[in-house]
Amino acid sequence: MPAIVFAALIASIYQIKRRGVSEAVLRVYLPALLLIPGIYSLRLSHLPPLNFSSLAIYPIGIALLFGHMREWKLTRTDLWVMVFMAGAFYSNLVATGMNDAIFFMFDMVASALFPYMIGKLLLEQPGMRERFARRFVGLMFIAAVLSLWEFRMGTNIFTTAFASFFPGQQPWLMQVRGGWVRVAASYQSAELCGIVFLGALMFGRWLVFVDKDRPEKRYFRVRRSVIIFLALALGVFMSESRGPWLGGILGLVIAQVGASKNVRRAVTIVGLLLAIGGTAGYFYAQRYTAGSIYDADNLEQESAIYRRQLLENYKPIVEQGGFFGWGAVNFPKVPGQNSVDNEFLLVQITQGQLGFWLYVLLCGEAAFSILRATQRGTNPVDLCFYTCLGGLLGGELLTLTTVYMGGQTYMLFFLAVGWSQSLRETQTATATAPQLAPGRFAFQKVFA
Template identity: 30%
Template sequence: MLSFIGFLPAFLAFRIAMNSSPSNAFFRVYIPTLLCLPDYYRVITPGVPDPTFNQGVALVIFIVSMMRGGFKGYRFSHLDVVVLVYAGLVFNSELQASGYSDAQNLMFTMLFSVLTPYFMAKSFIEPAGMRYDFARRVVACLAIVSMLNTWETRFGVNLFRVVLSPFFPGQGEGWMITFRFGMARTAGPYGHALSAGIIMMLGFRLQRWLQFSGAWPDKWKLLPWLPIKFPAFLTLILTGGFFITFAKGSWLAGFLAGFIVAAGRMKQKLLAFMVVLVLLVVVGVPALSAFLAYASVGRANAKDDNQETACYRYELIQLYVDIAKQKELFGWGLTKWPAIPEAPSIDNHYLLLFLMHGKIAFYCFLYVLIGTMVRLLIFGIKQPHPPNSGGSLAFTQASIYLGYIIAIATVYMGGQTIPMLFMLTGWAESFMHSQGRDYAPSGSVEPEIATAPLCGFRRVV
């Protein structure tokens, strides 16, 4: 019964959705719940799937939205089919492997951690002109988490578990604090520091976009004594929160993602991306060759812990690809593949997805990641140089996809990283369908700015 405290956010969301609107519940309850409360605690509900905090809120918003005729602002696009097929294939693989009694839990996860976040973001953000509000709420939540996480990195104590574990006995005990450079790697409410690194990378890129777009006041009335501007203060907090995860894969992902944003801010965007592509080939191909040589020596011959980790991840592919090919169409399900004792942890989400759910689900997922990123880049290049946010948002979203693409090659994508990815996808899809309308931070549509013709003359009096 103690775990029923997990329904409190859902109850609050129901009140707001009924008295105001489901979209209001999405912004005011779902986003803070997703980002500030752990995903590994579940409400024990005998006979039905056990929801997490954020799944309970998503369920309520979905029900109220259906009672009111569906998600307001929704427009169909081809990506809807890809996401639906992906979710269906994930459920089907577990259904074939374990039967319905186990597969129903995964079906519930697909419904309320993949599909509902995708359709909520697609319906509630861009159609209502709420892109700034959405990004500000995400950044504000992650700034709070970052500040709380300083306690964890200093003392090795996760405050989220200290407060919530008494209400969920026996849950979340498998998530242990790990250490690097003699300091605790902060996980916050995200289970593991690697998941926290992905979430913080996303928040940092959104904050840089907000700062570039002038979406924050220079001074905040609650902190008038700050010696620096409030947007810079938030950027420092998010940078610190990102750093203290000590997630090197996410650090690398965030660094490389910055090149997309930098190129997208150039006036000659196409030329800038061509330069980036050339550099990627000139530098990336030799670097990849050197990494393969570094990682293929075997763990027994590794010179240090870093090389041993690289060797382990290289060996994972060699060990598990043949097993995945035995059931390559629909996969083995969540846990039914023959485990290899010397490689118990599969620290590569692409390999794990192929192993669990087969190549069709794998290709659908790749299209969501890589296909959406490429479409955003093409869309952004075609847009005029942004007076405020429209064009730059496409490159910010694309940079987050690149961050995901790189980061999950070194870690399992779980917890809040899943609904955040599909919310980003729904937002990006509706943004591209809006033809890149440029909103002011207040939410109003920016007037078009007349541009002078190339090499034109001014009339001077």
């Protein structure tokens, strides 16, 4: 029964041949990514685990390589992505051998390179920006509604629906906080779930802005886009994770810049708020996490102290790992701190100083590209989108100081980085109407 994962491969190839690669992203890849738990996979000898999203994106990536590379404009970020991946391969090769390194690279191609290519090559094509955002938000709205059952009753509908196809593959454990289940949906953990909902929340905020001057269906006098936005905010809340909560607040603050009538004044106000809030938050965090976990008054404070101690206790391991790190499979663990809940620290451990600084460069390049697009933009719809994309990245990166980047959050990060490299101003004051991508049949020969 695990062979059902090949349905995603077949569906992706079919959509590419019949409707084009953009349709495969919207109709196959996004549903597989957002609604099917990535832990369920087909495991064959001498092959890496094959899950729905990886099998859906490989035909898309191959089609992009054969059909869109003439449109590719080389940037510094392309170099950072390739060296980041090459460094990760080498780190695992030295640490655990060729087999693990190849498996890890297979996963990175599916979760980093191909999402980056989708963001850079497809999502700024005419009409694609809005279509992608609406499909992403629509799927996450479904996830939010289904997650209400998990939040209240403790049963994860996503893992329950697919468990029978993958006997012996156990889902993650349920976590409870304050008498309520911390929703994980199809995203492996509550923290990662919160990050994915955070990303959808930023797209939802943009669509609220896009639809404000359009005739839109209302329910109890509330516009549909607002209802969907509130459902996505509920999704972030149901994760019961402070990282995504704070990241969501930061993201919405950044997004509000582009939604303001006076952008310059909004930039000044937001800059001051972030400076004051960041400074106050830093000193509060220092005071809140002082002492040991035995001094904590509750589980939340114990968790915060644990994360501070990670930075101290793993420092010798980071130094010993040197330029290339220990690899992702079997790096040394500090007793009692097996879970490295900080992506920036985890990259230093597994990929060394090379991986860490390349990761910082990727974040910086994305921020710079978004800022540059915002400075030259004149269309209010575009400006709002740029800042919403900036809010997505800012909110995710803040959250990643409290959790590792895994599952769908990895794809979301690289997709947003790639998207930041292709931002362009639209020709009208509205996002464009749905349409098929140019070159509808451009990829038929690839899979013939």
